[in-house]
Amino acid sequence: MTTPLLFTPLTLRDLVLKNRVVVAPMHQYAGERGFATDWHLMNAGRYAAGGAGLFIVESTKVERRGCGTVGDLGLWDDAFIPGLKRIADFTRACGAKVGIQLGHSGRKSRTGRPWEGGRPLTPETANVPDWDRWELVAPSAIAPDARTPVPRALSRSEIAAVVQAFARATARAEQAGFDVVELHGAHGFLIHQFLNPQSNQRTDDYGGSAANRMRFALEVAEAARAAWPAHKPLFMRLSVDDGTGWDPAASVGLARELKARGIDVVDCSGGGMLPGPVPNAPPAYGYQVPYAAQLRQEAGIATMAVGLIVHARQAEAILQQGQADLVALARELLYNPNWPLDAAQKLGADPQFALVPPAAGWWLDKRRASAPGVQPSTFGTTT
Numbered sequence: 001m002t003t004p005l006l007f008t009p010l011t012l013r014d015l016v017l018k019n020r021v022v023v024a025p026m027h028q029y030a031g032e033r034g035f036a037t038d039w040h041l042m043n044a045g046r047y048a049a050g051g052a053g054l055f056i057v058e059s060t061k062v063e064r065r066g067c068g069t070v071g072d073l074g075l076w077d078d079a080f081i082p083g084l085k086r087i088a089d090f091t092r093a094c095g096a097k098v099g100i101q102l103g104h105s106g107r108k109s110r111t112g113r114p115w116e117g118g119r120p121l122t123p124e125t126a127n128v129p130d131w132d133r134w135e136l137v138a139p140s141a142i143a144p145d146a147r148t149p150v151p152r153a154l155s156r157s158e159i160a161a162v163v164q165a166f167a168r169a170t171a172r173a174e175q176a177g178f179d180v181v182e183l184h185g186a187h188g189f190l191i192h193q194f195l196n197p198q199s200n201q202r203t204d205d206y207g208g209s210a211a212n213r214m215r216f217a218l219e220v221a222e223a224a225r226a227a228w229p230a231h232k233p234l235f236m237r238l239s240v241d242d243g244t245g246w247d248p249a250a251s252v253g254l255a256r257e258l259k260a261r262g263i264d265v266v267d268c269s270g271g272g273m274l275p276g277p278v279p280n281a282p283p284a285y286g287y288q289v290p291y292a293a294q295l296r297q298e299a300g301i302a303t304m305a306v307g308l309i310v311h312a313r314q315a316e317a318i319l320q321q322g323q324a325d326l327v328a329l330a331r332e333l334l335y336n337p338n339w340p341l342d343a344a345q346k347l348g349a350d351p352q353f354a355l356v357p358p359a360a361g362w363w364l365d366k367r368r369a370s371a372p373g374v375q376p377s378t379f380g381t382t383t
Helices: 038-048 078-093 156-175 190-195 215-227 248-260 289-299 312-320 331-335 339-346 358-370
Strands: 010-012 015-017 021-023 054-061 097-103 180-185 234-239 265-269 302-305 326-329
Touching: 021 339, 038 054, 038 078, 054 078, 054 180, 078 097, 078 156, 097 156, 156 180, 156 215, 180 190, 180 215, 190 215, 215 234, 215 248, 234 248, 248 265, 248 289, 265 289, 289 302, 312 326, 312 339, 326 331
Parallel strands: 021 054, 021 326, 054 097, 097 180, 180 234, 234 265, 265 302, 302 326
Antiparallel strands: 010 015
């Protein structure tokens, strides 16, 4: 039987992924003053042991003022390296490669956790010792909405400093032992704020034309690539269409430039400038997959598809149709951390459960051999 593409290895530079299933970065809001906790270790282990090829740690901030909430992870100091290295080492020990997403929230910083209302914080509600360091900055002094404080526009020298903050965090990610770095250029955060003409109304060479608005993203990519080993792949996540001025045609142009600067994979998402669903793409199965297909075809770059990818045959079809090189799941993996194991069974790719660590796979294979008529619960009932 031909191995499904979903479970065919993929080589990116010198990195070999055992399959094309990626655990997308998901904010846990569980950091303690930027440090990883046991929750993050457990979170990584459950997905890695479930059979995924690559697990990506949530958006980890390159500056203190880039933190979105009090629970964000940080990598702006060497002190954060040991905790993240523990996660990287443990993830690989469970059978998956491991990446980390690096980001800066810009004007979307300094907010409460979403289940606590997600409102802008004050010194009293934040209850942090370094409130003054947690400053709202952005390309321009424009708030995202009426309820949010107006950020301060970054000076040119500060822009250069933020670029270097991304580079230093990338170097720390290498020290922590990560296999992949993903730069977060989507969802209304700082890199995306520079790209969008509504949030970026600068009059210098970082604003105005599309080429100028792309300058910050490209400088970050160049600096990160220089700080990251040549044999390791570098990703960037984009909101391919945000519905407010940044569109797929612009993303194709940016993706071409990113490829020339050493970006290996574009993680194709959408939205983020406005609350709610992605404009022009109401939620439905695979609703953002066309973004990955367009950039793959028109920019000639490897892409990762995201967005309500739920079922095994759906994920396989995305790859078979050449719409993406990788598929990333998030909330469906929260529902079922063993989704890769389950998908492999449904596609007939792993009859002896070799995809997962032997502490689980040995027992599952023993049940298969001794009770061949038994179906796993995820296959539905037989009555």
